[in-house]
Amino acid sequence: MIITTVILNVVLGITLFVIYRALPAQKSFKTWAIACFSFALANILVSLRGTIDQPLLTIVVADLLIISVPLLALHGMRQYRQQIDVPRTGMIVTMAISAILLLSAHATEYIAQTVTAVLCGVIYLFAANYLRHIRPTPRITRHLLMGLFGIHGLLMLLMASSALQQADPSKSLFTFLLMAHLIMTTMTTLLFPVLAFSHNERRLLKIAHLDELTELFNRRAFFEHGALLLAQNKQLEKPSCILMIDLDHFKSINDQFGHATGDACLRHVAEVIRKTMRERDVAARIGGEEFAIALSDVDRQQAEMISQRLVEHIAAHAFHFDGNDIELTVSLGGILSTRSRRALSDLLNDADAALYAAKASGRNQFKFA
């Protein structure tokens, strides 16, 4: 069993390392690869317990390696979630405390085992809870990992209580739990490569549908999702509304404050739009400084109220960036789509004409066709 576990974990570690070489920005795969190698090495050291009399190596170092496995798994998940360099402080402090505990307990093997099992149990349960925050992960993978970490955590706590009663017949229970631990760790690491592919799939979806600067939909996605929303509302006999929003005198903002400030203004307007829309609405940046929103199930009065709120909110709050106060305003054009069968592109043309009228009337206002 131990030989199989060692071989499997070395193979998995190499696989994860290869994935990391292919996706170097994904440091989590390197961390998970190290976790696999740690687990393999820990197993080799544990198997030497009966052969060599080096408790510092076969108990303290081996158990520290075992504790490092869930810690590294957790650290990798944090790197995966945040996509930035994650501080290692928590991991280092936990390892230091574990080392102190194990150094004081290693003279009695079953106490060292209890300490290791309790620490691992707590870390696995913490990791199971942490997984709830990794939202974009495919749900099945996330739930499977949560289940594995949760069960693993409970198993380790059971193992701790079983280790404490080493003298009695529960030894067979301890062996069973040890086997379960080996299987669980290997199953968990088997799931990590799945995350690599789901991450890539997510990245491709993002590139295809989202505007990189604002993270709203891009033009293509707007036509796809907006048309769907119109069709659904038509079927349900609900009205929809198309809005077009354009920043006023944006060229002079770029000229006066620079392109980076211009980009920040676009992100700011996108954020205001995001806060204004409801879950079913579709918002996008469809051109350089042009945004479009498809509002679902609104009548003319509601659409005008939303438009007014948007225009007034942007004008009322000066935008601060890079030490400058930028007085930003937008113009907005809208068109209501009731039961007509007009295509989204037609509606967008009418909203554009209304936007042009708003610009011609002095900007910082909305007009409806």
Ligand SMILES: Nc1nc2c(ncn2[C@@H]2O[C@H](COP(=O)(O)OP(=O)(O)OP(=O)(O)O)[C@@H](O)[C@H]2O)c(=O)[nH]1
């Ligand atoms: N910073 C930044 N500027 C952009 C982006 N896309 C387009 N622009 C700029 O947006 C400006 C649009 O200028 P115009 O079409 O003349 O319109 P305007 O100055 O906003 O004037 P009105 O629309 O008539 O109020 C141009 O200077 C473009 O370079 C972008 O992604 N980032």
